[in-house]
Amino acid sequence: MASSPAKGSPPDKRRLILDAAVKVFARQGFNQCRVADIADEAGVAYGLVYHYFRSKDAVLDTLFLERWNIMVDVIGQVDRQEIAAREKLRSVAGFIVDSYRHDPELMKVIIVEVTRAANSFGRTHLPEIRRAYDRIAEIVEGGVRTGEFRDAVAPHFAAMAFYGAIEQVLTGWIFADDPIGDEEFDQAKDLIVETICGGLNG
Amino acid sequence: MASSPAKGSPPDKRRLILDAAVKVFARQGFNQCRVADIADEAGVAYGLVYHYFRSKDAVLDTLFLERWNIMVDVIGQVDRQEIAAREKLRSVAGFIVDSYRHDPELMKVIIVEVTRAANSFGRTHLPEIRRAYDRIAEIVEGGVRTGEFRDAVAPHFAAMAFYGAIEQVLTGWIFADDPIGDEEFDQAKDLIVETICGGLNG
C-alpha cells in the first residue's frame, strides 16, 4: 500500500520508487526482480532509482528500516503503558497483524527478504532485528516480575515463541492464494495471544 | 554433516556434491553461491554437478526433499504412537531440534532458502511444506478429541504457533555467532513444548 502525498502536492519520486519497489519485491522477490522493474512500476526513468538510492540493496534497506524502526518504537511504547503484560502482547500482536493488513506487500518483503535472510539482509540488519526481540522479551520479563507470568519459561525464549508464532501466521498468509478476510486478521490476534499465554493445556 | 558411505566403498560423487552443496548454500546462501563453489567444495569437476543434477535448483530441491520427507514421515509415526498429545509434540520438537543439532547447515538451508522463500523454493515446495503443518495439526486435533487440549485454539492455528516457535528458535541459532551447546538444545525442546502447551500464564 503506497504512502500518499498530501493532496495537490507534487509527486515525490523517491516515495514513488520505494512504493514501487515494495510491489515488485513482493511480487517477484528481491533477487528475481530487476532494477528496471522497479523503475517501470514507478513510472520513472531507470537512472532515477540511482539518483535516490546508492544501490538496489539500499532500496530494500530503506524499506525495511522505515517500517522496522516504527515497530520497535511501538513495542517500546506499548511496554510503557500501564496495562497487563498479556494486554501488551495483545497490542504488539495486533500492531504486527495490522501492519500486514495495512501493507501486506511490505510485510512480505520484510519477512521473506530480511528477517530470515541469514546470508544477506538478515545478517546486515541483525542488530535492528534483535532489538525488536529484546523489547518483546522485556514485556515478558515485566509480566514475570509482576507475577502475571510464571517463570517456567525464560523471557527471551518466550519472546521468540511469541514472535515466531506471529511470523508463522503471517507466512501462512503470504503463501496463501486467497485474500485474507478481516475476521481472520482479528481472530489471529486473539489466537496468537491465547496460544502463547493460555497454552494448549489451558 | 555429510552422510558417509560404507567403509571401503567407492566415494559416491553424487553424495559428495550434495554434502558440499549444503556447506556452500549454508555459508553463502543459494543465490550468493556459484555452481563452481559447490564443485570446488566437493573436490569434483565443474561439469560433474550437471552430470548428476539437471540444474542448480535441482540440487537444492533434492537436499530439501530428502530431509523434509523424513520429517513428515517421523511426524506421522509419532502421531501413531499411543502417547499423550503433549508427548507427541515433545517428540516432534525433539526430532526437529536434533535434526538441527545433527546437521545445522542443512537445516539452515531448508529454513532460509525454502520454508520462507515465498517467491522461489517455498512456492515450489508448498505442498510438502503444508503436509508437515497438517500432520502437526492432526496431533493437536487428536489432543483436543481426547480432551487433553482445550478447543480454544484451532488445531491448524496451534500447529502454526508450534512450528513457528520452533523455527524461530532455530533461526536464532542460525544467526548466532557462537556454537550452541547440548544443554541448550535439550532445554529448547522442553521450553518449546512448555510454552505452547503450558502457556505463559501457567
Place this chain on the structure above:
Amino acid sequence: MASSPAKGSPPDKRRLILDAAVKVFARQGFNQCRVADIADEAGVAYGLVYHYFRSKDAVLDTLFLERWNIMVDVIGQVDRQEIAAREKLRSVAGFIVDSYRHDPELMKVIIVEVTRAANSFGRTHLPEIRRAYDRIAEIVEGGVRTGEFRDAVAPHFAAMAFYGAIEQVLTGWIFADDPIGDEEFDQAKDLIVETICGGLNG
C-alpha cells in the same frame, strides 16, 4: 594553478569551472572523473558546466587550446629573436619547463590526456600539436642554415628528439611522488639543451 580575476571583480564561473577541471582531470584522469566532480570542485551547480561548455570533451579542448596556442605563439616569437639557435631552444625548453612549474596540473593534463592520446584528443588536436613540432623544426632549420648546427640530423627529426626529451622529463615529474624543487627545474632546462645540442660524446 587557477587564474585569478581582477580584485573585486565578480567570480567568473566559467573560469572557476576550467580551473576546477584542471585539478580534477589531473587528479583522476579525464576518463576516470565525472562531470559532477568538476562541478563539486568548482563549487557550482552540476548544470552550470553545461551552460558554459557543450560537453565534457569541450572542457578539455578549451583547456588544451588555451595553453597550447600560447606555447605555439611563444615558439614563433622566440624564433624571430636575433639569437643563436641553441639559445632559442634554451628559451623554448625554459618556457615549457616554466609552464610545468607554474601549473603542473594543466601540463599533466595536456601531456597525459592530449599529446599522447592517439585515439581521442591527440587525434582531434593533431594539427595544433604538429604546428608546435614544426615551429621547433624551423628553429633547428635556422641553426643548420647558419651553420650553427650540423646537417647530420634532419630538422624535423631533431625537433622530435628535443620535444620528446622535454616531455619525457615532464612525464618523470608527473609520475614523481615528491614535489620538484626549483633547482631541478632550472637544471632540467640546461640539461635538455646540453644533451640535445652537445650530445653525450661531447
Place this chain on the structure above:
Amino acid sequence: MASSPAKGSPPDKRRLILDAAVKVFARQGFNQCRVADIADEAGVAYGLVYHYFRSKDAVLDTLFLERWNIMVDVIGQVDRQEIAAREKLRSVAGFIVDSYRHDPELMKVIIVEVTRAANSFGRTHLPEIRRAYDRIAEIVEGGVRTGEFRDAVAPHFAAMAFYGAIEQVLTGWIFADDPIGDEEFDQAKDLIVETICGGLNG
C-alpha cells in the same frame, strides 16, 4: 601482429584473445573499446575473455608485461655485451624500433595506454617502467665510466632524453596516416643515436 601457434596445433584461445585485444586497443583505444569488441575480433564468445582474464584491465596488463619484460631483459643483455656504450644505445634503439616495426599495434597500445597513462596503467606499472629507464641509465653510466661519454649530463637524465626521443619518434609514427617504410625505420635508429650521442652542435 599475432603470435602463431605451431602448425597443426589447436588454436590457443587465450592467445587469440590477447592478439585480438592488441588490434582493438590499438584501433579504438582501451577506453573506447568494449570487451565485446575483443571477443568479436577474436571470434570467441564474450564470456571466454573472462574465463582467461579477471578483467578488461588484466588483458592490457598481460599484454604490457609480456612485451615490456622482454624489453627490459634485452636492455640488460645489451649492457652485458663488450661493445661501446654508443653501440649499446644503438642496439636498444634498434630493438625498440624493431619492436614497433614487428608489431606496431602492440607498441602503440603500450605507449598510448600505459607508459604515459599517469592515472591508470602507467601508475600501476610504474616499477616496471622505471626498471627500463634505470637499465638505460646504467648503459650511460658505463659509458661515462669508460670515458666514452662526458659527464656533463647525468646518466639518469640522459636515459630520459634517449628514451623520450625514441618514444616521440614512435608517437609520430603512431599518429601518422601513412605506413612507415623500412628505410625510415632504419634511418630512425641511426638518427636517434646520432642526435643523442653526437648532438646537434657536432
Place this chain on the structure above:
DNA sequence: AATGAATGAGTCTTCATTCAT
C-alpha cells in the same frame, strides 16, 4: 563417469547529457 573449456543472456551500475524551473 568425469573434465573444464566455451557460451551468451542477464543485470547492476555509471554517467554524460537534457530539461524544467
Place this chain on the structure above:
DNA sequence: AATGAATGAAGACTCATTCAT
C-alpha cells in the same frame, strides 16, 4: 545565469548451462 532532478544508453562483469573430449 543558475540549479539539480530526470533521462536512458552503454558496458563491465557474472554465472548457469552446454558441450566436446
